[in-house]
Amino acid sequence: MENLALLAQFEAKPGKEQQVAEFLKSALPLAEAELGTIRWYALQIGSSTFGIFDTFADEAGRDAHLGGEVAKALMASADELLVSTPVIDKVNILAFK
Numbered sequence: 001m002e003n004l005a006l007l008a009q010f011e012a013k014p015g016k017e018q019q020v021a022e023f024l025k026s027a028l029p030l031a032e033a034e035l036g037t038i039r040w041y042a043l044q045i046g047s048s049t050f051g052i053f054d055t056f057a058d059e060a061g062r063d064a065h066l067g068g069e070v071a072k073a074l075m076a077s078a079d080e081l082l083v084s085t086p087v088i089d090k091v092n093i094l095a096f097k
Helices: 017-026 028-032 061-065 069-081
Strands: 002-009 037-044 049-056 087-090
Touching: 002 061, 017 028, 017 049, 017 061, 017 069, 028 069, 037 061, 049 061, 049 087, 061 069, 061 087
Parallel strands: none
Antiparallel strands: 002 049, 002 087, 037 049
């Protein structure tokens, strides 16, 4: 059962919103390759605010994702695309449908 999650939020630099959206879309295959990541959602929250929400069955899957290819790719592009370092929160899922 997926009872653990990560919620990452980040702000695109002015004029970089489309590049951030395209980056997130292109990261889907990287997330699909992660065995411990059950669900992975790329989000646009506002005109320049984006996020990633992903779910895990255990801490090992969550930790693997934090050190995985999506995180590496995002951090490699952060200086170019983002206003600041992404805020990443470890969250517990209380209920879902």
